[in-house]
Amino acid sequence: MSLVLDNVSKKYGATQAVTDFSLEMNAAEILCLLGPSGCGKTTTLRLISGLEFPDQGRIGFDGHDITDVAPQKRRFGMVFQSYALFPHMNVFENVAFGLRALGVGKGEIRERVRKALELLQIDSKFDRRIQDLSGGEQQRVAVARAVVIEPRLLLLDEPLSNLDAVLRETTRTQLRQLIRRLRIGAVFVTHDQEEAFALGDRVAVMKSGRLQQLGTPSEIYERPANLFVAQFMGKSNVLDVSARNGSGQFSTGDLVWKAGRPAERSGSMHAFFRPDQVQLGGAGINSATVEIVDLQRTIRGLLLVARLEAHLIEVQAPMSVSDSSLSRLKIGDQVQIYVPPDAIHLFPHE
Amino acid sequence: MRFISFRMSNRARAVVVALVVFIAVWLILFPHLFIGAESVRTADGWGLENYRQFFTEPSNLEATLNSFWISVWSVLLAAVIGTPLAFLFHNLEFPGRRIFATLAGLPILLPPLVGSIAIMFLYGESGVFSRSLQAVLALSEPPFRFTGFFAILAVHAYTLYVYFFLFVSSGLDRLDRSQLEAARSLGASQTRTFLSITLPLLTPALVGASLITFLTSMASFSAPYLFGGGTRVLTVQIFNAKVNGDVALAYTQSIVLVSVSILMLALLRYFESRRLYAGASRGTAAVRRRIGNPRLEKLLGLAGIVAVIFLLLPHLTILLVSFVKEGSWTTQILPPEYSTENYRRLFADAQFFEPIRNSLLMSLAATLANLVWGFLAAYLLSSKRAFLGRRVLEGIILLPWALPGTVMAIALASTFSVNAPLQGRILLVGSFWILPLAYFVRNVPLMVRAIQSSFAQADPAIEEAAYTLGAGPVLTLRSVVVPLVMPGIVTGSLMALVMALGEFVASIVLYTPLNRPISVEILAQLRQFSFGTAAAYGVVLSILIAAVFIATQLLSGKTNQFRI
Numbered sequence: 006m007s008l009v010l011d012n013v014s015k016k017y018g019a020t021q022a023v024t025d026f027s028l029e030m031n032a033a034e035i036l037c038l039l040g041p042s043g044c045g046k047t048t049t050l051r052l053i054s055g056l057e058f059p060d061q062g063r064i065g066f067d068g069h070d071i072t073d074v075a076p077q078k079r080r081f082g083m084v085f086q087s088y089a090l091f092p093h094m095n096v097f098e099n100v101a102f103g104l105r106a107l108g109v110g111k112g113e114i115r116e117r118v119r120k121a122l123e124l125l126q127i128d129s130k131f132d133r134r135i136q137d138l139s140g141g142e143q144q145r146v147a148v149a150r151a152v153v154i155e156p157r158l159l160l161l162d163e164p165l166s167n168l169d170a171v172l173r174e175t176t177r178t179q180l181r182q183l184i185r186r187l188r189i190g191a192v193f194v195t196h197d198q199e200e201a202f203a204l205g206d207r208v209a210v211m212k213s214g215r216l217q218q219l220g221t222p223s224e225i226y227e228r229p230a231n232l233f234v235a236q237f238m239g240k241s242n243v244l245d246v247s248a249r250n251g252s253g254q255f256s257t258g259d260l261v262w263k264a265g266r267p268a269e270r271s272g273s274m275h276a277f278f279r280p281d282q283v284q285l286g287g288a289g290i291n292s293a294t295v296e297i298v299d300l301q302r303t304i305r306g307l308l309l310v311a312r313l314e315a316h317l318i319e320v321q322a323p324m325s326v327s328d329s330s331l332s333r334l335k336i337g338d339q340v341q342i343y344v345p346p347d348a349i350h351l352f353p354h355e
Numbered sequence: 356m357r358f359i360s361f362r363m364s365n366r367a368r369a370v371v372v373a374l375v376v377f378i379a380v381w382l383i384l385f386p387h388l389f390i391g392a393e394s395v396r397t398a399d400g401w402g403l404e405n406y407r408q409f410f411t412e413p414s415n416l417e418a419t420l421n422s423f424w425i426s427v428w429s430v431l432l433a434a435v436i437g438t439p440l441a442f443l444f445h446n447l448e449f450p451g452r453r454i455f456a457t458l459a460g461l462p463i464l465l466p467p468l469v470g471s472i473a474i475m476f477l478y479g480e481s482g483v484f485s486r487s488l489q490a491v492l493a494l495s496e497p498p499f500r501f502t503g504f505f506a507i508l509a510v511h512a513y514t515l516y517v518y519f520f521l522f523v524s525s526g527l528d529r530l531d532r533s534q535l536e537a538a539r540s541l542g543a544s545q546t547r548t549f550l551s552i553t554l555p556l557l558t559p560a561l562v563g564a565s566l567i568t569f570l571t572s573m574a575s576f577s578a579p580y581l582f583g584g585g586t587r588v589l590t591v592q593i594f595n596a597k598v599n600g601d602v603a604l605a606y607t608q609s610i611v612l613v614s615v616s617i618l619m620l621a622l623l624r625y626f627e628s629r630r631l632y633a634g635a636s637r638g639t640a641a642v643r644r645r646i647g648n649p650r651l652e653k654l655l656g657l658a659g660i661v662a663v664i665f666l667l668l669p670h671l672t673i674l675l676v677s678f679v680k681e682g683s684w685t686t687q688i689l690p691p692e693y694s695t696e697n698y699r700r701l702f703a704d705a706q707f708f709e710p711i712r713n714s715l716l717m718s719l720a721a722t723l724a725n726l727v728w729g730f731l732a733a734y735l736l737s738s739k740r741a742f743l744g745r746r747v748l749e750g751i752i753l754l755p756w757a758l759p760g761t762v763m764a765i766a767l768a769s770t771f772s773v774n775a776p777l778q779g780r781i782l783l784v785g786s787f788w789i790l791p792l793a794y795f796v797r798n799v800p801l802m803v804r805a806i807q808s809s810f811a812q813a814d815p816a817i818e819e820a821a822y823t824l825g826a827g828p829v830l831t832l833r834s835v836v837v838p839l840v841m842p843g844i845v846t847g848s849l850m851a852l853v854m855a856l857g858e859f860v861a862s863i864v865l866y867t868p869l870n871r872p873i874s875v876e877i878l879a880q881l882r883q884f885s886f887g888t889a890a891a892y893g894v895v896l897s898i899l900i901a902a903v904f905i906a907t908q909l910l911s912g913k914t915n916q917f918r919i
Contacts (some may be wrong), residue, residue: 056819076822083823089816093838102834103824154824 007032007190008053008158013062015048022048024214026062035181037205038194041237045214046194047086047162052190054160055079066157077106082151083160086167088143090135095147096122097131103154121153124183138255141172148180152187159184159191165200177203198238202226210234232352235277242283242318246276248351255351258314262291265347277350280308280321285331287343295320297338307331311340367828368742375731376744379751383796385779386766387613387758390527393769394606405607417612418587425507425579425588426572426619432512433568434561437519440662445527449656455663463517465670466857466901468874469893470514471577472881473669475501476676476890478509483672486688499888502584510578513666515571519564526560562689566776567625573616574759576860576887594864597765606769609762620757637644677890684886697891707888710876711895717787717870718855721794725851726844728795729802733843734836736803737810758801765795768865787870801854809843839842849907853900 008030015023023045029037038046050062051057055076064072066089082103091099100121104114125145130138138146139208141250144164151159164180165173182203184191191280201208202222210225210233218230227281232243232263248255248268255262255276268274295318297312302308309320320342322331399405409415444456462470475887477484481499486500501509530553538548579588589612596605676690677697684690701707732748755763771783771792783789817839821831837844858876873896880889 010382054819054823056822076819077825077827079823080825081823083820085820087814087816089814089820091817091820091835091838093841102821102826106821106824106826106830150820150824160823 007034007067008065008067008192010049010053011063011065012050013052013059013064015045015052015057015059017048018092022212023052023059026214026216027220028209028216030192031206033188033190033191034206035184035191036205037201037208038108038192038211039198039201039205039208039237040196040211040217042196043213044211046196048214049081049211050160050162052116053158054081054083077090080154080156081158081160082154082156082294084144084147084151084162084164086163087146088164088167090143090146090150092135094135095131096127096133096135096138099135099146100150100153103150107154117153118149121149124152125149137285138166140169141176143170143295144176150182152183158188159189161191161193161195163196165195166197173200181202204243204321210237212237229277232275232277232355235350235352240280240319240321242278242316244276244313244316244318246274246351247272248274253346253349253351257316260293260314262344262349263346263351265345266351268351269353273354275352275354277352278344278348281321281323281347282341283320283322284345285320285322286341288341291349292341292343293347294339296344297334297336297340300334300336307334309334310338311342357697361710370733372735372742372744375728375735378728378750379732379799381779382792383754383799384747384824385750386770387754387762388908389770390500390606390609390762393603394610396603405603409604409607409611411645414587415592415608415611418589418592418608419615421504421586422589422612423615425504425511425575426569428508429511429515430565430568431505431573432508433515434519434565436512436516436662436666437564438523438561439526440516440659441520441523443655443659445524446654447655447659449659451660452656455660458667459544460517460521461661461667462514462523462670464853464904465897466859466874466900467514467575467577468877469673469897470669471581472877472889472893473509473673474510475677475881476886477669477672481670482667483675483689486686490688500584502582503586506582506584507575507578507586507588511572513669514578515568516666518568518571519561522560522564522567523557526557530556541669544826562626566620569619569623570757570759572618573612574761574860576759576761576863578865582768590759590860593761593765597768597864602769605765609765611760613762616757616759658681673890673893676886677894679887680889681887697887698895700888701891701895710871710873710892712873713870714856714872714896715899717791717872718794718858719854721791721798721855722848722851724791724795725798725802726848728865729799729806730837730840730844733803733806733840735809737807752800752803754800755796755798759796760858761864763796764793764861764864767796784865785867785896787867789865789867790870791874793861793865794851794858797858797861798851798854802851805847805850806840806843809840813839818908845910847908849903853903856899856903867900 008028010026013023013026014021017299026049028036039331040046048057052059055071055074055078056075059072061071062072063186066079078346091102094102097118100118101114104117109117117249118131121130122131125148127142127145127149130142130146131139133142135143135146144167147164163182165176168176193204195204199290200206207219207221208225209219212233218234220228224235226238229238235241236243245258246255246257248271253264253267255264255268255274257276260312262276264276297309297311298317299310300307306321306323309322311318311320394405395401395403440459444452444459476482478486478501482501485497485499485501489496490497516728534556535548535552538552539545543551568710574590575588576590576594579586579591580594583591589608593605593608593612596602596608596844678689678693678695680692680694680696684691701711732752735742736745736749767789768784770780771789773780774782783792818831818836827833857874859871859878862872862875863878864874871879873892877889877892877896880886880892
């Protein structure tokens with residue numbers, strides 16, 4: 006166990022940024038803080054870094070209480086969203102800064118900076134001015150600067166958000182490999198589910214300053230704790246339904262459906278399932294005839310908007326070019342759909 | 356913009372806050388409150404006796420009204436000269452545009468006193484222009500006496516147009532051309548586009564220029580002092596009252612002058628706040644038009660150049676006069692004999708060099724104090740963290756900008772005239788240090804603003820990054836924060852130095868034989884009709900200022916590269 010947050014709260018003026026946040030990190034784990042903007046994820050990271058202090062609660066690391074320890078004493082490397090590189094220093098000086106602050110000798114500084122730059126594959130740019138680097142190179146310098154001090158924990162605040170889409174994916178992979186190689190824990194803040202799922206051993210989903218769910222990516226995707234988490238993880242269909250006590254049965258108007266797990270209570274509920282879990286065809290329980298209202302052919306397949314009784318639902322069907330029955334579909338057609346019970350989650354109204 | 360401070364450094368920070376606020380309250384706020392209090396002191400306690408006397412004495416009312424109307428007319432005249440000039444240089448492309456545009460903005464750097472004596476050498480009774488006119492018209496006497504209400508107004512128009520020129524120019528630079536094009540594409544005529552788009556968008560620039568012109572004009576001392584003749588204005592009245600030893604009157608006049616200035620400030624602020632204008636978009640760069648008609652283009656360009664030469668003519672005159680052999684210029688239109696004797700004497704004769712040495716020393720001392728205090732104040736104000744006295748500090752920093760120099764000088768002169776530390780008063784009057792103190796107080800807004808704007812441009816995460824890398828407050832300050840705001844530090848220091856070098860208004864109230872600065876020496880030389888020497892001092896001052904200014908440009912060009 007490395008990092009522990011125990012009932013941490015932080016207020017900015019009248020705004021409650023983080024409320025009763027508790028968390029335990031495993032050693033050398035990558036933890037992603039995920040949530041929409043303003044959910045308190047960056048504040049949580051700043052509390053961990055020591056750049057902010059909590060109003061309530063304690064923060065511990067390796068069995069020590071570090072709640073009141075100044076950031077310069079924590080030795081948590083941090084990569085900022087803006088990179089926050091020192092504009093008046095070149096690449097080498099930027100990376101060397103932390104070692105200089107630690108009082109490392111000159112020869113060792115040169116050696117360790119060289120290694121860090123090699124690790125990030127920017128050793129050829131060591132004497133460049135920061136302004137002359139591309140966005141991707143600046144990002145690497147920021148990471149090199151944070152890891153060269155051999156941090157006890159690495160904190161990353163949306164470090165990929167300023168990169169273009171292609172670079173973002175390759176950098177993501179490299180970042181993950183780097184953190185694995187260094188065998189350190191990392192807290193990674195992002196608003197991008199895909200990024201969180203690709204990077205995180207575990208993901209903490211936040212909303213309005215509160216932790217919604219903490220778990221592995223597959224736990225969160227397959228068993229979302231509430232409607233917010235479910236909807237935040239990607240495209241979703243949400244139907245207003247009435248659930249029957251005890252069983253997983255519920256009804257939408259005339260049709261009766263079955264969910265994988267029983268509802269917590271009976272009455273008015275939300276039934277949730279993802280567009281890509283809907284199958285075309287099928288008969289019997291959990292299937293229905295729907296009318297196509299709109300259809301788009303995308304590179305990911307066929308996206309249908311269909312009318313199911315009073316609801317509009319989205320259906321994402323993977324489409325291979327040869328699949329002629331799908332390619333003949335047009336607006337106004339009636340099609341049969343099937344939703345597997347395990348794909349359906351029942352949530353109470355918030 | 357948020358700069359951080361930490362729990363652990365609370366105590367150190369509290370000490371800095373206390374020190375910064377204490378100096379602001381003691382050296383800037385307290386003296387002004389002191390004269391405010393003194394103005395309501397009567398022989399037997401407190402009361403409005405001084406104000407009753409002030410308002411029953413016609414000469415005081417006359418001075419107040421003169422100050423006010425001169426300021427109103429100065430704003431109008433400066434606007435009429437400066438605004439079209441800005442449009443001309445902004446919208447048209449013609450040979451020499453850049454050089455003359457730079458020249459047109461130059462007078463903002465020159466001290467008002469130098470501008471005033473330059474105008475004297477040109478339009479004064481024995482000035483070059485007056486003598487030429489006299490010769491042409493074959494008159495036995497100079498065609499006009501350059502004194503009184505209109506002379507003051509002329510000097511103001513001559514020196515204050517530059518605010519409108521610079522404000523409107525930068526306003527035009529920020530204009531989004533696509534907004535103008537949008538208006539034209541919607542069918543608006545050129546006139547309509549100007550009236551309904553350009554003008555409203557320029558409102559902040561025009562209001563800002565009006566405000567600063569009005570305040571500068573209310574506070575103007577050199578022009579009325581040299582050219583006022585029988586026309587009374589408040590600043591000179593205050594000075595005279597002080598010189599005559601009627602301090603109660605000087606305090607009361609000061610408070611009236613300040614009240615009018617602040618009233619105007621509030622009025623313009625209110626007017627500005629009611630206007631809605633959003634300069635949200637960045638806009639596309641201005642494209643200068645070549646007018647279709649080449650003759651018209653040449654004509655307009657020529658008009659602009661002629662106007663600039665006309666505006667700079669006094670400064671050329673002072674250069675000419677500085678080479679005049681002392682005593683040789685009697686009744687001729689142009690001086691008959693020239694030499695470099697005036698300059699040689701300034702540097703060779705210790706007695707002549709002393710004012711230059713004094714000015715340099717005092718300005719450097721004041722600027723150093725400005726730098727240290729200004730950096731700390733700007734740092735604290737740029738931090739998001741609240742501290743006791745934040746609002747007070749922000750207000751006090753603006754004070755010297757809003758208050759006339761004469762009033763500030765009177766306030767310092769009366770507060771620091773006795774040694775009574777328990778009342779917060781120490782004896783500085785008569786010592787070397789009273790003038791550096793005055794320069795410090797005057798330049799507080801300038802320095803803090805300059806450094807604050809550098810802080811505003813910097814990414815606060817940069818300072819945080821230093822902490823997360825293990826650097827303590829001292830290392831962070833030294834190797835990260837200070838280099839980060841270096842552009843503001845350099846610009847602020849050099850500008851403060853320039854202002855202090857040319858300072859006249861407070862200097863004439865506070866100087867002693869020990870620390871006579873250049874500006875006061877210029878006046879003394881004028882009094883002895885040593886025009887050449889006075890002009891040479893003026894030119895040396897201008898060259899010093901130009902050198903500092905060029906250094907700023909070079910350095911800020913270099914430091915600008917620090918920005919990402």
